[in-house]
Every structure is written in structure tokens, then in C-alpha cells.
Amino acid sequence: MAVKIKKGDRVAVIAGKDLGAEGQVLQVIPAKRRVLVEGINQVTRHEKIRMGRRGNQEGGISHREAAIDISNVALVCPNDGPSRVGFRIEEATGAKVRVCKKCGTEL
Ligand SMILES: [Zn+2]
Numbered sequence: 001m002a003v004k005i006k007k008g009d010r011v012a013v014i015a016g017k018d019l020g021a022e023g024q025v026l027q028v029i030p031a032k033r034r035v036l037v038e039g040i041n042q043v044t045r046h047e048k049i050r051m052g053r054r055g056n057q058e059g060g061i062s063h064r065e066a067a068i069d070i071s072n073v074a075l076v077c078p079n080d081g082p083s084r085v086g087f088r089i090e091e092a093t094g095a096k097v098r099v100c101k102k103c104g105t106e107l
Pocket of ligand 1: 077078079080081083100101102103104105
């Protein structure tokens with residue numbers, strides 16, 4: 001199965017604790033079938049506070065995104081919101097284009 005989601009896509013979460021949230025894809029990890037989405041599945045890390053090389057403090061509490069399963073997100077169509085994605089072959093060029101299955105808009 002082809003990976004339908006690309007870096008930079010706007011996606012919505014359709015399952016899990018961030019259900020309904022939307023964000024931009026920061027990274028796709030095809031081997032693990034996971035995606036990293038801006039602002040989604042934030043995890044808090046507690047790091048030991050230490051002195052950095054330039055004398056500034058490093059560590060403490062930080063927030064960062066953790067990757068989520070690619071099947072838990074859907075591409076957002078400007079017309080329909082989260083949608084299923086299909087592919088269409090452009091007759092003129094033979095290029096494969098990604099389209100919304102509901103309205104046919106190129107995504
Ligand atoms: Zn659509």
C-alpha cells in the first residue's frame with residue numbers, strides 16, 4: 001500500500017487521544033508507518049537541568065511531538081475536511097495525482 005501522506009500535508013486525527021485535532025505533517029516514517037504531526041501527540045520530557053557550554057541552563061521540562069500511526073490521520077480536503085484519498089491518472093501527462101475520494105479535488 002502506497003503512503004498517501006507527505007511531509008507538509010495538513011491532516012486531521014481520526015482516532016486516539018488527539019481525535020479531531022489538525023496539524024501539518026512534519027515527518028513521515030514509512031518504515032514504521034508513522035507520522036510526526038505539528039502539535040499532535042505532544043509528550044512532556046523531564047530532563048535534568050544542567051549548565052550548557054555557554055553558561056546557560058539546559059534541560060528542564062520540554063514538549064515535543066511523538067509520532068503517531070499513519071492510519072490514525074486523514075488528509076484534510078479544503079471542501080470536505082478529513083477525507084479518504086484516491087489516485088487518478090492524468091490523461092494528458094500520465095502523471096498520478098492525489099485526489100479527494102468525495103469531491104475529486106486534487107490534493
Ligand atoms: Zn473533497
